[in-house]
Amino acid sequence: MEGILKLGRKRKxxxxxxxxxxxxxxxxxxxxxxxxxxxxxxxxVLAFYGCEYNFVLNFTPESGFFATIKTLCALNxxxxxxxxxxxxxxxxxxxxxxxxGGWLTRKENIFLSNLLTYSGFGFLSDPMxxxxxNKGDLxxxxxxxxxxxxxxxxxxxxxxxxxxxxxYIWFHVEYNMKCYYRMLKNxxxxxxxxNEVYEHYLENVKSFGSFGTxxxxxxxxxxxxxxxxxx
Amino acid sequence: MVSKIVFVLVFFLGMxxxxxxxxxxxxxxxxxxxxxxxxxEVKCLSFILSGIDIDEKTKEKIRNDSLEYAxxxxxxxxxxxxxxxxxxxxxxxxxxxxx
Numbered sequence: 001m002e003g004i005l006k007l008g009r010k011r012k013x014x015x016x017x018x019x020x021x022x023x024x025x026x027x028x029x030x031x032x033x034x035x036x037x038x039x040x041x042x043x044x045v046l047a048f049y050g051c052e053y054n055f056v057l058n059f060t061p062e063s064g065f066f067a068t069i070k071t072l073c074a075l076n077x078x079x080x081x082x083x084x085x086x087x088x089x090x091x092x093x094x095x096x097x098x099x100x101g102g103w104l105t106r107k108e109n110i111f112l113s114n115l116l117t118y119s120g121f122g123f124l125s126d127p128m129x130x131x132x133x134n135k136g137d138l139x140x141x142x143x144x145x146x147x148x149x150x151x152x153x154x155x156x157x158x159x160x161x162x163x164x165x166x167x168y169i170w171f172h173v174e175y176n177m178k179c180y181y182r183m184l185k186n187x188x189x190x191x192x193x194x195n196e197v198y199e200h201y202l203e204n205v206k207s208f209g210s211f212g213t214x215x216x217x218x219x220x221x222x223x224x225x226x227x228x229x230x231x
Numbered sequence: 232m233v234s235k236i237v238f239v240l241v242f243f244l245g246m247x248x249x250x251x252x253x254x255x256x257x258x259x260x261x262x263x264x265x266x267x268x269x270x271x272e273v274k275c276l277s278f279i280l281s282g283i284d285i286d287e288k289t290k291e292k293i294r295n296d297s298l299e300y301a302x303x304x305x306x307x308x309x310x311x312x313x314x315x316x317x318x319x320x321x322x323x324x325x326x327x328x329x330x
């Protein structure tokens with residue numbers, strides 16, 4: 001019984017801290033890690049094509065981390081599109097992996113699930129920023145494809161992504177809260193049982209022996225279990 | 232052009248807002264739902280207490296606790312209403328029951 005209560009307290013602390021730590025991790029990923037990964041994906045594609053390049057990493061408050069990459073070789077149109085899209089696509093793939101991981105671990109480990117989900121959204125914030133920007137990789141890709149008049153599509157996709165993120169968080173938090181209250185209810189039930197009935201039962205056993213009291217103990221226990229299954 | 236830091240901060244605040252609002256709404260709903268269940272438990276309690284072999288003092292304590300629970304439900308019911316459709320899946324079932 002003590003073990004169950006200890007586990008309950010541990011889970012309660014985990015639940016409280018997971019949202020807070022997750023949101024902090026989101027900031028860390030969105031401001032530092034995702035932009036860095038974005039730039040390194042560009043470099044990775046250039047390395048894949050065997051193209052030499054100059055890579056200078058910068059930071060400004062307006063743009064965050066960004067790299068100035070000078071290619072020292074000629075790339076054709078398809079290669080340029082791949083090179084420009086690598087940063088955005090890399091972050092989208094990483095965010096999809098993290099969000100899927102968060103979804104799969106939501107039953108086993110709520111703390112890990114929250115961390116994975118929020119960091120996944122941190123990775124997603126980088127491509128989303130390019131959806132709302134007037135210049136950048138996605139706008140350059142559209143210009144290269146000759147679809148510069150369809151630039152209005154990007155903010156539309158961005159708004160849809162924002163709605164997806166908020167809807168996902170909405171249901172994720174609802175699921176978390178349901179699990180948390182179910183756990184809390186069981187822990188409170190055990191606490192009440194321990195404090196009021198079980199202690200009393202032990203006292204009776206000590207003073208009068210088990211005659212008469214063990215029946216009541218099992219009767220009450222049966223009732224508790226049957227009611228728990230009902231809800 | 233939208234500044235990246237501003238975009239991330241607005242997105243972050245939006246996420247915090249959704250998390251806070253949903254936590255607040257769900258916790259209020261679940262608390263009310265649990266207290267409502269408490270009323271049903273009070274009804275069952277007299278039956279359970281009549282069948283078990285414990286002294287009157289403990290029985291009285293359990294009854295008083297449950298009555299407090301029931302009173303609190305009435306107070307809460309007056310102050311706040313249960314938002315309909317918080318758990319979308321249950322809404323249809325609840326409507327059917329009423330009909």
